[in-house]
Amino acid sequence: MMPFQPVLLWSDLLLWLLLACAIGLGIVSARTPHLRRAWSRLGRNGVAMAVATLLTAFLLVGLLDSLHYRERLPPAPGQTGTVYGVEVLSVLDGLLTHLRSRNEKTYSAPFATRLYAKESMETPAGTVRDYPRLKHGGAHLGDDETKRDADVMQRAFAGKVQAFLIWLGLAGGLAALLARRQGCSHQEAWRAIWRGETAIAWRGVLLALGGLLLVFLPLALLAGDYHVFGTDKVGQDVFYQVLKSIRTALVIGLVTTLVTLPLAVVLGIVAGYFRGWADDVIQYIYTVLNSIPGVLLIAAAVLMMQVVIDTRPQWFATAAERADLRLLALCVILGMTSWTGLARLLRGETLKLRELEYIQAARAFGVSSGRIIGRHILPNLMHIVVIALVMDFSSLVLAEAVLSYVGIGVDPTMISFGTMINNARMELGREPVVWWSLAAAFVFMFVLVLSANLFADAVRDAFDPRLD
Amino acid sequence: MLAYLCRRLLYAVPILIGVNLLTFALFFVVNTPDDMARMQLGVKHVTPEAIQKWKAERGYDRPLFWNGDAVGLARVTDTIFFDKSARMFVGDFGRAEDGRDIAREIRTRMGPSLAIALPTFVLGLCVTITLALILAFFRASTLDFWGVVICVALMSISGLFYIIGGQYLVAKVWKLVPISGFGEGLDAWRFLVLPVLIGVVGGIGASTRWYRTIFLEEVNKDYVRTARAKGLPETLVFFRHILKNAMIPILTGVVVVIPLLFMGSLLTESFFGIPGLGSYTIDAINAQDFAVVRSMVFIGSVLYIVGLILTDISYTLVDPRIRFE
Numbered sequence: 185m186m187p188f189q190p191v192l193l194w195s196d197l198l199l200w201l202l203l204a205c206a207i208g209l210g211i212v213s214a215r216t217p218h219l220r221r222a223w224s225r226l227g228r229n230g231v232a233m234a235v236a237t238l239l240t241a242f243l244l245v246g247l248l249d250s251l252h253y254r255e256r257l258p259p260a261p262g263q264t265g266t267v268y269g270v271e272v273l274s275v276l277d278g279l280l281t282h283l284r285s286r287n288e289k290t291y292s293a294p295f296a297t298r299l300y301a302k303e304s305m306e307t308p309a310g311t312v313r314d315y316p317r318l319k320h321g322g323a324h325l326g327d328d329e330t331k332r333d334a335d336v337m338q339r340a341f342a343g344k345v346q347a348f349l350i351w352l353g354l355a356g357g358l359a360a361l362l363a364r365r366q367g368c369s370h371q372e373a374w375r376a377i378w379r380g381e382t383a384i385a386w387r388g389v390l391l392a393l394g395g396l397l398l399v400f401l402p403l404a405l406l407a408g409d410y411h412v413f414g415t416d417k418v419g420q421d422v423f424y425q426v427l428k429s430i431r432t433a434l435v436i437g438l439v440t441t442l443v444t445l446p447l448a449v450v451l452g453i454v455a456g457y458f459r460g461w462a463d464d465v466i467q468y469i470y471t472v473l474n475s476i477p478g479v480l481l482i483a484a485a486v487l488m489m490q491v492v493i494d495t496r497p498q499w500f501a502t503a504a505e506r507a508d509l510r511l512l513a514l515c516v517i518l519g520m521t522s523w524t525g526l527a528r529l530l531r532g533e534t535l536k537l538r539e540l541e542y543i544q545a546a547r548a549f550g551v552s553s554g555r556i557i558g559r560h561i562l563p564n565l566m567h568i569v570v571i572a573l574v575m576d577f578s579s580l581v582l583a584e585a586v587l588s589y590v591g592i593g594v595d596p597t598m599i600s601f602g603t604m605i606n607n608a609r610m611e612l613g614r615e616p617v618v619w620w621s622l623a624a625a626f627v628f629m630f631v632l633v634l635s636a637n638l639f640a641d642a643v644r645d646a647f648d649p650r651l652d
Numbered sequence: 653m654l655a656y657l658c659r660r661l662l663y664a665v666p667i668l669i670g671v672n673l674l675t676f677a678l679f680f681v682v683n684t685p686d687d688m689a690r691m692q693l694g695v696k697h698v699t700p701e702a703i704q705k706w707k708a709e710r711g712y713d714r715p716l717f718w719n720g721d722a723v724g725l726a727r728v729t730d731t732i733f734f735d736k737s738a739r740m741f742v743g744d745f746g747r748a749e750d751g752r753d754i755a756r757e758i759r760t761r762m763g764p765s766l767a768i769a770l771p772t773f774v775l776g777l778c779v780t781i782t783l784a785l786i787l788a789f790f791r792a793s794t795l796d797f798w799g800v801v802i803c804v805a806l807m808s809i810s811g812l813f814y815i816i817g818g819q820y821l822v823a824k825v826w827k828l829v830p831i832s833g834f835g836e837g838l839d840a841w842r843f844l845v846l847p848v849l850i851g852v853v854g855g856i857g858a859s860t861r862w863y864r865t866i867f868l869e870e871v872n873k874d875y876v877r878t879a880r881a882k883g884l885p886e887t888l889v890f891f892r893h894i895l896k897n898a899m900i901p902i903l904t905g906v907v908v909v910i911p912l913l914f915m916g917s918l919l920t921e922s923f924f925g926i927p928g929l930g931s932y933t934i935d936a937i938n939a940q941d942f943a944v945v946r947s948m949v950f951i952g953s954v955l956y957i958v959g960l961i962l963t964d965i966s967y968t969l970v971d972p973r974i975r976f977e
Contacts, residue, residue, distance in 0.1 A: 472670035475960075477952040479918060483937050484678050484949055490940075491683045491691045578808065585810045590918060591938050605812050612820050626813055634808035641804070 189268045191252040193508040195515075198439045199250050219566065225646040227384040232642030234388035235635040241396055242430050242632055249276040249431035252504070272504035276431075280424055282408060286320035288419035291611075294620050295336055295410050297322035297329045321411045336406065343402030350401070351394045358386060414620035416607065422621050425599050426628045432600035433632060435511055436518070436584045437577040443519025444576070448526035449569065453557055455527070456534025466531075470524040478521055479590070485517040486592040507595035514587070514594060518580060526572045530565055537561050567647040574643045578636040585629065601629045660964060664957045668741070671953040676737045679946055685712035685732075688942060692749075710943075711735055736946070745947040749939060754947050758929065764834055765916030765928030767844060772851035773913055776859065777906065779852055784863030789890055791868060800864070806857030814854040815923045822846055832925035847920045866901050870894045900971055907966050908959035915952055 213219035226232050253275075254268040277284055291300040298315035305312055325331055355377075362382065363373035377386045403412050403423070413422035455466040473481070493499075493510060500506040537543060538561070546556050581601075587593035588602025589609075596603060608621035689706040690698050707713040712732060719730045728734055736746060745754035787799045823831040829846045870876065871894060879889045916930035925931070929948070936944035 468666070468670065471667055472674060475667055475953040475956045476671055476674070476949055477912065477915065477956065480933070480945070480949045480952050483933070484675065484945055487937065487940060487942065487945060488678055488682045491687050495683075495687045495690050582810050585812055586919065589812055590934055601810075605810075605816075609812075609816055612816065612824070622813075622816065626809075629810060630808055633810075634805060637804050637808050 187256050188253040189256070191254055191272050191504075193250075193252055193272070193505065194512050195435050195439060195508050196250040196252060198442060198512070199247070199435060202438050202442065203247070213566075216563070222567070222647045224383070226642055229642045229646070230380060230385040230388035231638055232388070232646075233385040234392040235638045235642075237389050237392035238396065238631065238635045239639060242635075243434065245276065245427055246431040246434040248279070249274045249428065251275040270502055272502055274431075276427065280427065283421045283424040286421070288318050288321065288411070288415045289316075290415070290417060290419055291618050292318055292321055292411060292415045292419075294412055294414040295322075295332070295406075296414065297325065297332055300616070300618065318411075321415075322409060324409050336410070339405055340402040343405040344398055346405075347394075347397035347401040351390075351397050354393065355390050358390070362386075413624045414618075416621050417611075422604075422624050425604055425621075426601075426624045428599040429601045429604060429625070429628065430632070432511065432594060432598060433581045433584060433629070436515060436594075437580045437636075439512065439515040440519045440522070440580055441573050441576065443516050444523045444526060445569070445573070447519070448523040448530060448572075449562075449565075451523075452527035452530025453534050453561060453565070456531040457538055457553065457557060457561065459535075463531075466527070470527055473521065474524045479587075481521050482517055482587065483590065483592050485520070486514065486587075489513045489517065503597060507598040510595045511598060514584075518583065522576065522580075526569070529568055529572065533565055533568060534561055537564055567649060570647055571640075571644045574636070574640040578633045578640065581629070581633055581636065601625050657961075657965075660961045664961065667957060668954065671950065672737050672740065675946055675949050676733060679942055680716060680732060680736075685710075688712070692940065736943075740947065740950045745950075746943050748936070748944050749941045754944055757932065758947070758951065761916075761927060761929045761932050762914050763928075764926050765921065765930060766914060767840060768847050768851070768920060768926060768928065769913040769916055771844065771848045772855075772917075773909070775848065776852045776855045780856055780859035781863055781902070783856065783860045784867060785890075785895070787860065787864045788867035788871065788894075789886075791871065800861060803857045803861040803864075807861070808857075811854050811919055814850050815919055818846060818850040818853070819923060822849075832923070834924075834926045843924070843926070847924045847926070851917065851920060862905075863898075863902060866898050867894060869901075870898045873897075900967070903966055903970060904963055907963040908956070910962065911955035911958045912952070914955060915948070 213223060251274055252272050254270070254272055257267045257269050259266070289299060292298070293300055296318065298317055301315070302313050303316050305314060305316055322329065322332055322335075325335065359370055359373045359377060362377070363370045366373065368376075376382050377390070380387050406412050407421075407423055411421050411423070413426065415421055416425065451466045451470075455463040489510070493506065493513070500509065543556060543560055546560060551559075584593055584600060585602040585605055588600060589606050593602045594600050604621055604625040608618070608625070611618035611621065685707050686703055689703040689712075693702055693706060704713065714735070715731050717731055717733050719727050722730045739746070743755055745758070748754050748757065783799070787796050790796050819831060822828050823846060829842055832843075834840060834843050875897075876889060876893060879893050880886070884892075914929065915933075916926075916928040918930045918934050920926070921928045921930035922934045932944065933948050935941075936948070
């Protein structure tokens with residue numbers, strides 16, 4: 185009997201499907217010479233490799249959070265068969281059980297041992313008003329809270345030392361590997377890495393990895409006994425929330441492309457290649473969609489989607505399924521409203537391509553339209569598609585936050601950067617200021633979007649044939 | 653010119669009809685009015701009578717497109733489509749959930765929206781074009797490199813943080829301006845400074861980078877090389893030749909948004925409590941006031957199409973190569 189029951193949410197399925205597609209695309213493009221050239225140009229770019237490392241770390245967290253299951257409940261007396269809990273958990277939740285389950289009563293500052301607000305407490309000496317001790321934050325210190333600073337310092341230092349040692353091991357291993365492959369000494373391989381003379385900019389990767397380890401290893405060590413980013417209004421650990429937000433952002437940024445891409449590619453190419461009435465119809469459709477201001481169209485569509493979901497509770501077995509379907513519906517709506525730009529670009533480019541001599545020649549030889557599009561036009565549009573996809577990612581992540589604020593984003597029960605900001609924005613009015621939720625959401629979102637932006641720029645530089 | 657304008661206006665009609673049909677489909681076909689009634693009334697109060705009453709109050713109890721029970725022209729006019737969608741073409745938007753006339757509400761709220769959006773737009777344009785000119789003038793220098801880095805960093809920050817951070821620092825900590833609100837007449841400037849400032853700063857990253865790219869594309873063109881070869885000083889080349897020619901692509905992006913300024917900004921207005929169209933929309937979304945959202949979608953697209961027509965006209969004015977064809 186299994187101790188858990190796997191749950192496959194739609195967004196999980198699509199996310200893993202996208203990963204498979206990306207790997208497939210990677211294998212295909214490794215066989216196509218001009219795409220391979222573009223990828224290797226990207227590999228030599230130090231900044232691109234550094235941010236790619238960061239993005240991979242985000243992706244790993246997101247993927248861990250995309251394997252869902254329901255735990256088996258301990259059998260009640262006299263019960264036959266197995267019963268699974270209604271709560272849908274992910275592997276990440278499982279790994280972070282201590283962060284997820286150790287909730288406080290309400291707000292507490294990062295590394296605090298006491299709550300943020302005073303309360304009346306009954307003691308043997310009578311009623312006193314004081315800051316109550318946290319149930320979990322710094323509980324291992326016992327009564328001696330003064331040891332906290334020293335304890336935090338000591339552990340953070342130990343974490344940094346460990347991070348440095350691990351990093352040194354990784355870097356040494358890499359140098360050894362390169363040395364063996366190139367048949368040179370370790371020292372030469374080491375020097376080549378730091379001078380940026382390797383075929384892949386390992387320097388960027390190593391620097392990014394070092395930064396990640398130095399920041400997150402101490403945090404991970406401390407997170408076991410403290411709330412490193414504090415707790416929110418209902419006492420939930422903010423560090424846990426930001427880690428969970430990553431998946432929502434990734435789903436919004438990536439799954440949307442599954443909707444955008446087929447629409448934009450098919451309609452763009454058909455309009456550009458066949459012209460005539462098909463072109464007229466497609467142009468009409470995207471002009472109409474384009475003329476409605478984006479937020480308003482999304483708002484209208486999301487409002488209607490909410491009515492559909494709210495009036496049909498029988499569709500969903502668990503709350504997680506409902507939130508998940510809402511997230512997917514949001515992706516579909518964002519995709520339906522954002523394919524027009526890419527379609528227009530592709531149409532313009534196809535119009536240019538179809539007049540070129542080699543395509544005229546192919547047509548003169550009697551090659552069918554489908555074959556011309558598949559063999560001659562589509563491969564020449566790939567760079568536009570890749571650039572557009574990478575560029576869209578960061579704007580979608582930013583859009584999620586705004587939409588959640590407006591009230592047309594993800595389900596309020598789903599943890600995302602948008603819901604975090606939305607819940608925390610009124611807390612700045614408090615005295616003392618509750619800043620940690622906002623700050624954590626800000627930092628994580630900033631790093632994610634900045635990495636995506638820098639990566640998008642590098643991809644554009646590498647793939648744009650005009651810069652060849 | 654007049655014939656051209658008429659043609660452009662006629663071309664806009666099918667698009668507006670498309671927008672109208674699309675919004676109608678979204679609001680009445682995806683969900684039946686019964687669903688909307690159930691949603692609005694809440695689980696507790698749903699009875700067949702309550703739903704009927706809700707629908708009758710709003711005129712949703714009629715057929716969608718064709719009323720077989722009516723006689724004559726009323727077969728078309730006494731329908732939801734004609735009453736709720738087709739009437740928008742003449743500026744009749746019906747009533748909001750609170751019973752107020754939407755068209756009237758829109759007219760009174762345009763002023764405050766414009767009071768924020770227009771200064772933000774003008775100031776933002778001046779600031780970003782100046783910055784982009786500086787970066788392009790010192791292209792490939794350290795200043796340019798760090799300028800672009802800062803731009804990318806600025807555009808990676810969510811608009812929400814600009815507003816939250818700005819409001820917190822300027823209004824709450826430094827107490828320079830009121831946190832939110834709106835005043836009448838000249839007194840309003842105290843309320844306007846901060847939202848405008850935040851709007852300008854928030855737009856710097858993306859716009860500066862975009863305009864810089866446009867300038868740099870011009871820099872590498874043949875006519876610029878010719879101008880330099882003639883011996884013109886670099887500043888003259890820049891301001892007389894490059895700036896003028898770069899204005900054409902900049903114009904495309906800029907003119908089209910001018911009419912949309914009337915719509916205001918959703919985020920800024922709701923954070924600063926400004927009674928404009930942006931906060932009107934947000935309130936309607938939160939209250940699930942479908943009639944208001946429907947009207948805003950329609951107005952938004954009308955304004956966008958007006959922007960497109962203005963863009964075409966401005967093209968012909970600045971670029972003598974383009975004629976009214």
